[in-house]
Amino acid sequence: MANKVELEDVQGIIIKGYGKMPHAAYLLLHFNEKQKAKSWLTDIAEKVTNATLSTKDDAVKHAINIAFTQKGLAILGINDTVMNTFSREFEEGMVTPHRQRVLGDFGESDPKHWDWGNESDKQAVDAVLLLYAKSKEGLDSLIEAQQKSFDTHAISLLNRLDTVSLHENKEHFGFRDGIAQPVMKDAGRREEKEHSANLINPGEFIFGYKNEYDQYPFSPNVPSEMDHQDILTPDLTTQGRKDLGKNGSMLVFRQMQQDVVGFWKFMEQSVTEQGVDDTSASMDALAAKMVGRWRNGSPLAKCPLEPNDKYKTFDNFGYAQHDFDGFKCPIGAHIRRANPRDNFLRNSSNSKEKDMEKSQKFMKRFRILRRGRSYGEPISPTLDPKEVLSSSKTDKDRGLHFLCFNANIGRQFELMQQTWINNPKFAGLYEDPDPIIGYPEIMGKGATTTFTAQEQPLRKKTTGIPRFVQIKGGAYFFMPSIRALKFLANC
Ligand code: HEM
Incomplete structure (x- = not known):
């Protein structure tokens, strides 16, 4: 039996590109105080957009999504033992001599020249807040509201990365972009329209579902006793653990x-x-x-x-x-x-x-x-x-x-x-x-x-x-x- 993706628990941007929201900005954040960051998170968790949202709906004006670096999770209380259940790439981050070789980040692309992502711990990127809106005014007011909440929660806005929508969905060299995309199975997309080579098991993109090896991807997990409020679901592969990864994904940002x-x-x-x-x-x-x-x-x-x-x-x-x-x-x-x-x-x-x-x-x-x-x-x-x-x-x-x-x-x-x-x-x-x-x-x-x-x-x-x-x-x-x-x- 197909295991339907729990769209109401998945952040929207993973499933949809928000094409109807041409205005977007990415805010890079640093948490200065654990408890204040957690209290901000309690608030933002209620506002985050899930994948059931229909951007065609006129009442829907914007979308908010969020992701964390390894350093961000550590500040929020994820200890080393739990961190070790994440992949090595995530734990080490994009800026290590090994990753530099894997990715080819040398010369002008050397992390030492980067505008962000290479900061010392004191100013490290802990999270990225992805904001999307149908109008420019909508985006501006979304950012303004967020900025106010950063001040009260000891969060530093390290960088505001703006975006543009170019002519005919093109990128700057002038080529139409965003055409070839895999379609996640069992995620409410119109699968019958897709050619089979493009229909991919959810586990290739999100944790908690079978991937193209017919296996569950290794999902980060926590000891059950850490989940005092019984929020997470049991880990499918390890007894006595709860699944931190289920319905989540890894985001690469370059x-x-x-x-x-x-x-x-x-x-x-x-x-x-x-x-x-x-x-x-x-x-x-x-x-x-x-x-x-x-x-x-x-x-x-x-x-x-x-x-x-x-x-x-x-x-x-x-x-x-x-x-x-x-x-x-x-x-x-x-x-x-x-x-x-x-x-x-x-x-x-x-x-x-x-x-x-x-x-x-x-x-x-x-x-x-x-x-x-x-x-x-x-x-x-x-x-x-x-x-x-x-x-x-x-x-x-x-x-x-x-x-x-x-x-x-x-x-x-x-x-x-x-x-x-x-x-x-x-x-x-x-x-x-x-x-x-x-x-x-x-x-x-x-x-x-x-x-x-x-x-x-x-x-x-x-x-x-x-x-x-x-x-x-x-x-x-x-x-x-x-x-x-x-x-x-x-x-
Ligand atoms: C400035 C950087 C880049 C530019 C200008 C660029 C440009 C493009 C363009 C014009 C297309 C064709 C349109 C489409 O199918 O959406 C495309 C497709 C694609 N690009 Fe890039 N790209 C860039 C970076 C990357 C990177 C870093 C990766 C991955 C490591 C990547 C992976 C892909 C893939 C997987 C496709 C779809 C191929 C297919 O299924 O036919 N691109 N890119």
């Missing part, structure tokens, strides 16, 4: 600064060097190959020659049958390496069908729910490359607040980042980390990325690609269930 002018200047220069007739169209095509979708969103695997509005949010496609060799969507394109779909296993058996079937099953274990938003004023409101190149703006104060949810940071987000995105030898390539967000210096000091487009009769290589995206802050968070929030306020 502030990624995008060099938009540098991106398009590079595309222009590359195609000019190749001596093409129509620079604008060729720039567009080269960038689209690097992403794997045209700027309007249509996937190259479906529309290899030109963008087609009919397919601008199309996601029901694979690579194995009609684009095995990458002649349509290059094998090293951002979306093809972040989700190789049915083509992950290449020639691993003597049957293409078997490989496809196995790939689809295998890939269900490496998906993430992306919930990020852009920040910073766009270089040009239309995001059109020609306008970007003729603009007098050259600052780099814009990018993506990349947020994603998964139940296992190591197996999902970090594997994707390390083994696929930053891997120069991904799927038989040679010196090709991800052309959009990869870390070239993994190949040695001063190294730049090569991008190979598989073509006939000969593949085409674009060389000397610099790093267009730098990390400016980040942290791993635990987003508890509503029940667990109440427990944390009372334990």
